[in-house]
Amino acid sequence: MPMAMAFAEYGGPEVLTPLEPAEPHPGPGQVRITVRAAGVNPLDAKLRSGAMAGAWPLELPFVPGSELAGTVDAVGEEVHDLSVGEAVMGLAPHSYAEQAVADRDRVARVPEGMDVEHAAAVPVAAETAWRALAELRVGAGDTLLVHGAGGVVGAMAVRFALARGARVVGTASAAAVPRVAALGAMAVTYGEGVADRVRETVPGGVDAVLDTSGADVLGESVALAGTPDRVLTVVDPVAARRHGARFSSSGESPVDHAAAGLAQAVALHRAGSLHLPLHAVYPLAEAAEAHRALAAGRLSGKIVLSVS
Numbered sequence: 001m002p003m004a005m006a007f008a009e010y011g012g013p014e015v016l017t018p019l020e021p022a023e024p025h026p027g028p029g030q031v032r033i034t035v036r037a038a039g040v041n042p043l044d045a046k047l048r049s050g051a052m053a054g055a056w057p058l059e060l061p062f063v064p065g066s067e068l069a070g071t072v073d074a075v076g077e078e079v080h081d082l083s084v085g086e087a088v089m090g091l092a093p094h095s096y097a098e099q100a101v102a103d104r105d106r107v108a109r110v111p112e113g114m115d116v117e118h119a120a121a122v123p124v125a126a127e128t129a130w131r132a133l134a135e136l137r138v139g140a141g142d143t144l145l146v147h148g149a150g151g152v153v154g155a156m157a158v159r160f161a162l163a164r165g166a167r168v169v170g171t172a173s174a175a176a177v178p179r180v181a182a183l184g185a186m187a188v189t190y191g192e193g194v195a196d197r198v199r200e201t202v203p204g205g206v207d208a209v210l211d212t213s214g215a216d217v218l219g220e221s222v223a224l225a226g227t228p229d230r231v232l233t234v235v236d237p238v239a240a241r242r243h244g245a246r247f248s249s250s251g252e253s254p255v256d257h258a259a260a261g262l263a264q265a266v267a268l269h270r271a272g273s274l275h276l277p278l279h280a281v282y283p284l285a286e287a288a289e290a291h292r293a294l295a296a297g298r299l300s301g302k303i304v305l306s307v308s
Helices: 042-049 116-121 123-136 152-163 177-183 194-201 218-225 237-243 258-270 284-296
Strands: 004-007 016-019 030-040 067-075 087-091 099-103 107-109 143-147 167-172 186-189 208-211 231-233 278-283 302-306
Touching: 004 284, 016 284, 030 087, 030 116, 030 284, 042 284, 067 099, 067 116, 067 123, 087 099, 087 116, 087 123, 087 258, 107 258, 116 278, 116 302, 123 152, 123 208, 123 231, 123 258, 143 152, 143 218, 152 167, 152 177, 152 258, 167 177, 167 194, 177 186, 186 194, 194 218, 208 218, 218 231, 218 237, 231 237, 278 284, 284 302
Parallel strands: 143 167, 143 208, 167 186, 208 231, 278 302
Antiparallel strands: 004 016, 030 067, 030 099, 030 302, 067 087, 087 107
């Protein structure tokens, strides 16, 4: 039987324990994947802790996870362009497991030269970055400010925006500034006075702002952009309402941006310009330790679970 890590009650990382779930089977338009690695995201921890139980009640026990990389081991009806044995990465629920089922249009082939751990770190960041830039209408000639450009989603957004022909200013911690500059952004340290530093960096102002940090930056961001309509956060809906800015989440988007985001990430990898650092890789059985590392913060990249 396949093994998974699940929680049967809300709580701290210690509630993540092994579970033998029922074997999943792909439906029409789906594929089953033997999971080799799974990404760890803040949403996983919020679900586990019960912080979202009011808005998003779960049927317990629950297997968290939303992204993976692995090998196709079964295909459902209406899937004609993927075969058993192909290496894929993509978005799939319950990915803290040895097997998971994904919609065909939410997975992509792993490109040559990308290892499985990095592949598992791509899907959520790629979908989020692509969706945010699409909703902000970022295009050639725009100047985009990305808050949290040193993080995984922020870094992906920087690379995607540059590929669209935009100029990018990225805020980050002092330690992450060299990493952000290496992405091709104009790097600015965050903290007190960040708005003034942005104005000094781009005296002509910015056309749009993407917040991936949740660091209470939306008020200053609206002032920098000149309009709340082109300020978007993917992490802070409360602040978005307070400042009249926009909030975006995958579940509320009328368009599924997964395929486009994955395609852009693959293209950047093939061009040698996809930079996605890993903070740490833990065995699946140590998912609780991975969540503790996530909670500790100060991450230098993505946390990934090695599954098989």
